[in-house]
Amino acid sequence: MHFHDDALFPENQDKLVITVAPYGPEWEVDDFPEDLPLSMDEHVQQAVDCFEAGATVLHIHVRELDGKGSKRLSKFNELLGRLREAVPEMILQIGGSISFAPEGEGAEAKWLSDDTRHMLAELDPAPDQVTIAINTGQMNIMELMTENDTRGTSLERPELVETYREMTVPAGPTWVEEHLRRLQAAGIQPHFQLGSIPQLETVERLIRRGFYTGPLNITWVAIGGGLDGPNPYNMMEFIRRVPDGASLTLETLMRSVLPVNTMAIAMGLHTRCGNEDNLWAPRGGKITSADQVRQLVRVAGELGREVATAKEAREIYRIGESYADADETLAQAGYAPNRRPGQVGFTHYAQHQNV
Secondary structure (H helix, E strand, O other), rough: OOOOOOOOOOHHHHOEEEEOOOOOOOHHHOOOOOOOOOOOHHHHHHHHHHHOOOOOOEOOOOOOOOOOEOHHHHHHHHHHHHHHHHHOOEEEEEEOOOOOOOOOOEEEEEEEEHHHHHHHHHHOOOEEEEEEEOEEEEEEOOOOOOOHHOOOHHHHHHHHHHHOOOEEEEOOOHHHHHHHHHHHOOOOOOEEOOOOHHHHHHHHHHHHOOOOOOOOEEEEEOOOOOHHHHHHHHHHHHHOOOOOOOOEEEEEEHHHHHHHHHHHHHHOEEEEEEEOOEEEOOOOOOOOOOHHHHHHHHHHHHOOOEOOOOOHOOOOOOOOOOOOOHHHHHHHHHOOOOOOOOOOOOOHHHHHHHH
């Protein structure tokens, strides 16, 4: 992304899109019963509260009444139907793992099978987005957590710590290509969850080869454990490599969430918060997902940056758009064009149009 001299002036920035992830699949309800929904009514009310606070994108997981993460797509259909009535303008974004929480004592923390995750393209009503991971790899969500982060929660239990330490993300090339095909055929926008530059490079190759032909919406997932950590050097290099036509959200975990989001707001990027990412206020004590949204709205206000309405967020994310082919997608994203047969040297659009 290119920053002009006036890029930090809020009047030259897109309005702020706030994503909230208020369903915390890694936590047990008793970890924060005031903010971790159990019943379907509580799931819906959580969305309403966060929308009214200023969030316009809702990252969705679902719990069963026993408190465990639901792996039943029928529960997602039920929640999506309720949400379309309760928060009709909100961008509904399904978490692509469905649920990675262990199903019971001694069970593994793991993403669901390839075939099951493909069925997210068949949800009814359809969500606006499904998040997609790129390249199989480690997802050790415990690596950056401190004793203060986990004190008094289920993540103090050694068996849970161990299974979350060993969690991996299955996202090999055959699955990714097929998943992108199914989501696009269903009119669902993929939202790319990327934790490193090699993953970003893979997305570029997918676009160049025609596997994805739509707007490029990316979240940088800086949670460590196989992905980038929230080091500003990592962050700025990732931002530098993202093309200008993409939208970029920054995500991290626990008490790094607020400072990273503050930097995102200042730089004209977008933010993510909620109990899936963090439970703790800066000075101690727990903070609800809706209050985390309000916190970002206040920070944006201090910096003079306007918060997007739901309609404006849809325009920024270009929900519902698709492109004819790889060439159009590359141009819309801000990547250099593909090399034509016999073309030499570096490619750029002025040259491409005159060839």
